[in-house]
Amino acid sequence: MRYNRFHKDNNFLTPTTYTQELSEYTVNLKYEDIPAEVIERAKMIMLQTIGVTLAARSTPISEKVREMSREANGGLGGPTTVWGTGEKLAPVNAALALGTMSDSLDWEDCSWTGHPSAGIIPCAWLASEEKHKSGKDLLTAIVAGYEVYQRIAMAVQPSDLRWKTKGWGLTSWQIFGCIIPIAKLYGFDARKVNQAIGVGCESSTLPTAYHATTMSDFYHYEHGYRARDGFMIAKAVEKGIHNQLDALDEPRCYTGVICGDDANNGSGETRVVSGEADISWLTKDLGTRYLTMETLMKHWPANMWVQTTAEIVADLRKEHGFGPEDVEEIIVDPPVAERMWAPAEGFTSVTHAQFSIPFVVAAMLYDPNPGAQWFTKENMVNPKALALAQRIRGGESPTDSPLTGFKQFRTGSYPMKTVTIKLKNGEVFQKSMDAHPGHPKNMMTREQFVERFRVQATPALQGEKLEKAIEVLCNIENCEDIAALGSLLS
Numbered sequence: 001m002r003y004n005r006f007h008k009d010n011n012f013l014t015p016t017t018y019t020q021e022l023s024e025y026t027v028n029l030k031y032e033d034i035p036a037e038v039i040e041r042a043k044m045i046m047l048q049t050i051g052v053t054l055a056a057r058s059t060p061i062s063e064k065v066r067e068m069s070r071e072a073n074g075g076l077g078g079p080t081t082v083w084g085t086g087e088k089l090a091p092v093n094a095a096l097a098l099g100t101m102s103d104s105l106d107w108e109d110c111s112w113t114g115h116p117s118a119g120i121i122p123c124a125w126l127a128s129e130e131k132h133k134s135g136k137d138l139l140t141a142i143v144a145g146y147e148v149y150q151r152i153a154m155a156v157q158p159s160d161l162r163w164k165t166k167g168w169g170l171t172s173w174q175i176f177g178c179i180i181p182i183a184k185l186y187g188f189d190a191r192k193v194n195q196a197i198g199v200g201c202e203s204s205t206l207p208t209a210y211h212a213t214t215m216s217d218f219y220h221y222e223h224g225y226r227a228r229d230g231f232m233i234a235k236a237v238e239k240g241i242h243n244q245l246d247a248l249d250e251p252r253c254y255t256g257v258i259c260g261d262d263a264n265n266g267s268g269e270t271r272v273v274s275g276e277a278d279i280s281w282l283t284k285d286l287g288t289r290y291l292t293m294e295t296l297m298k299h300w301p302a303n304m305w306v307q308t309t310a311e312i313v314a315d316l317r318k319e320h321g322f323g324p325e326d327v328e329e330i331i332v333d334p335p336v337a338e339r340m341w342a343p344a345e346g347f348t349s350v351t352h353a354q355f356s357i358p359f360v361v362a363a364m365l366y367d368p369n370p371g372a373q374w375f376t377k378e379n380m381v382n383p384k385a386l387a388l389a390q391r392i393r394g395g396e397s398p399t400d401s402p403l404t405g406f407k408q409f410r411t412g413s414y415p416m417k418t419v420t421i422k423l424k425n426g427e428v429f430q431k432s433m434d435a436h437p438g439h440p441k442n443m444m445t446r447e448q449f450v451e452r453f454r455v456q457a458t459p460a461l462q463g464e465k466l467e468k469a470i471e472v473l474c475n476i477e478n479c480e481d482i483a484a485l486g487s488l489l490s
Helices: 018-028 036-055 060-073 091-103 117-131 135-155 160-166 170-185 190-203 218-240 279-283 304-320 350-354 357-366 383-389 402-410 446-457 463-474
Strands: 080-082 087-089 327-333 392-394 417-423 428-433
Touching: 018 135, 018 170, 018 190, 018 279, 036 091, 036 117, 036 135, 036 446, 036 463, 060 087, 060 091, 060 218, 080 091, 080 117, 087 091, 091 117, 091 218, 117 135, 117 170, 117 218, 135 170, 135 279, 160 402, 170 190, 170 218, 190 218, 218 350, 304 357, 304 402, 304 417, 304 428, 327 357, 350 357, 357 383, 357 392, 446 463
Parallel strands: 327 392
Antiparallel strands: 080 087, 327 417, 417 428
8 A cells, every 4th residue: 555755744644645646747758758649639638629729709698608707807917819800818817718618619629527627727828828828738737637637537537337326427527627737737746736736636526517407508617617716726835835745645525526326325345335436446547648639520510419410410411411401201210318309499508509419410500611600599599500400310229328438538539420312313422430530530631620720710710810820830840939919819
């Protein structure tokens, strides 16, 4: 049994050193030590996250959260920039805006455990801008954020029973994806990173998933709240917080509680209740297996379990040239649980529509250029789109569940989908696919990421300014000071 040496000053010992090891990894990670393919993936994740944030610039969610951020800031003014607007705010308030905006179209990444880029990318960029860090510093912080976040998140993933009965609270562990890149860029030593993780454990939200019941758009704001909290926690540690060390090694603090059994929160001191994830995930293959490379990048602004069907329909339309008015019926096999709804009265929120295979497919057939316009109030009650959505139904195979899909995702595969499109003239087209473009085993090329960025960023950037942004972001390692790029994305 190992004991953490950090507690000599208060005689409190923990039987493991997970928090210490993660802290030291964060501090010691150097740009030069990161494989080239991981650096490239980090750049593409950054490119897409910025792109989808710009795509959301004019949505009601984005406008509301920017207003909230300005009010919290006491007006405009500060060292960091809200992408797409040129507005300057304090980092904590800019993070609230960008964290929310980056998730608002549900177009960013998706790991096995959530949407880390909605926290990691805004927090890493804003901290780099605030502290005048280089592009290499930024990329290193992004990789550190992914590697630490994913391991902490995996260590507290709920059992099947808990998932089914109490939901999946992805924004609970999102906080660590926000803390780590800021701590790295603030130049914290291992002890301070350890303290920051401890404050994150204490500040984490309950792993609830109420949005899955309500389909409330507050789900998107939660990502902004966690990004804001990442800066608040880092600032607290910077000013001096003590005695929050080794929180991941103490079962009464986080790992044994957050997803533990209600009747028995942990056993054997550090082991989560049987059936829950193994906390050895905290340092599993740390430094050798880059979980950054195992993140899925979405091709469409929609829930991850909508992606494959949308991709198939887009491919068949391109190949055969039919339009929405030609479609008699579309069959998705197997259907996905809680993703097949098509209410005749329309959709009550952006989230509600993003989680609907029938709506996203219908919206895409009427408008093949993905973007925020799919989710306007008007389009979510568009009679034509709704009528088409009601002709999109599940096949006869047993229904897939998101839980089953995540298990496949973690093993490197993905649920197979077969889509059959029947046209009014009697023609029938069919195609099957599992790993759509953006899945780790079918990752998009740089050229594909760039083309998607052009689509995403167009609401904010055009012409020479758009091409300049692409050039700089794809070569961000050459930037000496991120603060010098304040106008690049405005």
